[in-house]
Amino acid sequence: MLFEQFVFKKVFVSNKQFVFNILLGHNKAAHSPLLVIMDIPSKILETAVNEIATLPGVGKRSALRYALHLLDTSDSDFAAFIGALTRLKSDTHYCSRCHCISDTPLCPICSSPKRNQKIICVVENIQEVMAIENTGRYNGLYHVLGGVISPLDGIGIGDLTISQLIDRVAAEQTEEVILALPTTMEGDTTNIYIDRQLKQFPDLKVTTIARGIAIGDNLEYADEITLGRSIVNRVPFGVI
């Protein structure tokens, strides 16, 4: 165990009951969430809480609970936890071809001879790769943009891997590009920009994933745009 981890663990176990008392309302100062955080009796614990609270969707109260849980874990479990986070940053790569996160310079999907090398599905992030892979209905390759064009969020064309996509299509003689970006204004803007860039390949087929009624939805509750697209993009019965 690192010295800092040792200090972190030993110093604050003794203060844990005090913190729990605050959370349980046994301290008069604990009448607001802000005071709960301010009353943490350790700067080191407070620093850890603040760092954990920087994670998406994690508030200060949850961060405190996670920090206290880590103090309760065994030394080996704590070391495994820290080790996993350290390796996450040091040992993962962005695939040199599709920009998906991978343990190797070329990800398993790109290096698989079983995948159709002539189709590229363009997605925003790795979560979409996982979602599409979970369907078991797609056998082509991917291209992860790393976001969508969003001036309000400061994300421009240069922040995404669009130029790398164009280079791939040219080098790999791709036959089809599937645009599978979010159905938002930013996603549509990015779709339009990519489609224009791909016009330089006259033989390339550019498609987008179907948008329509979700499985199990009632038509009367669907919005007009979704229902309208479903009618326009209808498919032969039996095709799913």
Ligand SMILES: [Zn+2]
């Ligand atoms: Zn890859």
